[in-house]
Amino acid sequence: MTAAAKTVLSAQEMGRTLARMAHEITEKNPDCSQIILAGIITRGVPLARRLADKLKIITGVDVPCGSLDITFYRDDIQSKGPDLNAGRTDISHDINGKTLILVDDVLFTGRSIRAAIDAVMDIGRPGRIQLAVLLDRGHRELPIRPDYIGKNIPTARGERVRVKLSETDGEDLVVVEGA
Amino acid sequence: METVEKKFRGRHLLQIADLTADEIMGLLNTAYKFKDVSEREIKKVPTLRGKTIVNLFYEPSTRTRTSFEIAGKRLSADVINISTSSSSVSKGETFKDTVLNIAAMKPDAIVVRHGSPGAPAYAARIAGCSVINGGDGANAHPTQALLDLMTIHEKKGTVENLKAAIVGDILHSRVARSNINALKMFGAEVTVCAPPTLLPHGVKALGVKVTHDIREAVADKDVVMMLRIQTERMQQGLFPSLREYSEHFCLSAKVLKSARPDVLIMHPGPINRGVEIASDVADGPYSLILSQVTHGVAMRMAVLYLLCGGAES
Incomplete structure (x- = not known):
């Protein structure tokens, strides 16, 4: 960790934050059986899984949970070039007519979410799409607004938000690193 | 560090030796994802929107030409097929002139099948875009x-x-x-x-x-x-x-x-x-x-994505 790194979410805070987000999801969606969670690869996937676990505890409903890869839908393929490490989109439930909640770790420019919405539309026609993000760091470049926000963190454009999750990184922690 | 993908941009695929083992494993990973796309109701991704791919076939082909065409279309590229029987080749135009004329229309990739070994390699030298060997004589496929x-x-x-x-x-x-x-x-x-x-x-x-x-x-x-x-x-x-x-x-x-x-x-x-x-x-x-044929579409999607996905630096 660099000297400039600042912790913005501890493991304990992350757990409480996700629990609150799950409650907000149930408030907005009284019938949880109509929800499908889609985690955006990579770190959106374990976050979606955790929200599903919390929704099960709150409502007793097993909310289906899948993964969404947006590699082939990105708008920066031209500048960044092809990526041969695409993950697998795996949403086995029929999403037609359902409320699909996109889950991601950090919302920044909004471009990933634009790509994710397009990717979803190519696998079905959900009744509505909602967006849940653990962190909103601002600097939007597209008209995208999340429905559920874990924490708003003001950042400078050049700063880096590092999200660590126990499933992918061995610990739960969010830090902001200086530019 | 130079990534596999960065190195590949603007290159040609003329023979297996043009690839490293790592690149082949990356192509395999990507091809599986494209196989999933081919099994959906909407069998298309926007990845190569705005790109043009020309199939230039001097030999008959069912599988290779069709699967390159389907692969390009499933990536949202525009695919044009040229077969020698219906082109100016039957009027005596040379291979060189045909390639130069196609290249003048600014495609992003040309898939070449030819009876003579080395024809795609020759096309690669003069075309100014990516060339993919779709089979050349007894040389390579x-x-x-x-x-x-x-x-x-x-x-x-x-x-x-x-x-x-x-x-x-x-x-x-x-x-x-x-x-x-x-x-x-x-x-x-x-x-x-x-x-x-x-x-x-x-x-x-x-x-x-x-x-x-x-x-x-x-x-x-x-x-x-x-x-x-x-x-x-x-x-x-x-x-x-x-x-x-x-x-x-x-x-x-x-x-x-x-x-x-x-x-x-x-x-x-x-x-x-x-x-x-x-x-x-x-x-x-x-x-x-038949599973080879199915994989032909997915793998050619991966190859086209690797060659055409991203501008030359």
Whole structure:
């Protein structure tokens, strides 16, 4: 960790934050059986899984949970070039007519979410799409607004938000690193 | 650090040796994702929107041309097919002029199939865009070898250290050459089997074992690849008759008894039933012939994505 790194979410805070987000999801969606969670690869996937676990505890409903890869839908393929490490989109439930909640770790420019919405539309026609993000760091470049926000963190454009999750990184922690 | 993908941009795919083992594994990973796309109701991703791909085919083809076309379209590229019979080639235009004229229309990639070995390499030197070898004479057919690797990988879970046999007209087969190179890159032990007249001189220099006995060839192999007799490329009789050839080299149910119970039977097509492969074997449970065709689309999507996805720096 660099000297400039600042912790913005501890493991304990992350757990409480996700629990609150799950409650907000149930408030907005009284019938949880109509929800499908889609985690955006990579770190959106374990976050979606955790929200599903919390929704099960709150409502007793097993909310289906899948993964969404947006590699082939990105708008920066031209500048960044092809990526041969695409993950697998795996949403086995029929999403037609359902409320699909996109889950991601950090919302920044909004471009990933634009790509994710397009990717979803190519696998079905959900009744509505909602967006849940653990962190909103601002600097939007597209008209995208999340429905559920874990924490708003003001950042400078050049700063880096590092999200660590126990499933992918061995610990739960969010830090902001200086530019 | 230079990534695999960055190195690849603006390059050509003329032969397997143009790729590293890491790049091939990346292509396999990507091709599986594109296979998923082909199984959806909306079989299309916007990845190569605005790109133009030209299929320039100087030899007949069903699978390769169609699968490059479908692959390009499923990536949202515009695909144009040029076959020599309906183009100015029939008016005497040279290969060079045809390539230069197509290149002047600014495509992002040209897929070239030609009877002469080296034609795609020549096109690559003059075209100013990516060139993909769609099969050149008896030289190379790299996308076929890649889709074959994918087919093996899907069944075996690995492409490392396999024991493979390639049986049939090795002499005229670009598929054999590309597959030998690809399989050996991953440590395979490859045996080729054919009558002596259908083996190229110095075939052992490719690092393969040679046998003339199909039973010996298929015994103990993970993979058996059958090849068609390319009568259209034969000027003189290299064997007495097709019937006699099939007596000795046809993969029949009887021959298959010498093989392992988990053997994979492959064939790049078109198959000649009853000549190099018996109908019941081609349609049988070990046969992956149609799965190879399915993987052809997915793998060619991966190759096009790698070559056309991203501007040259």
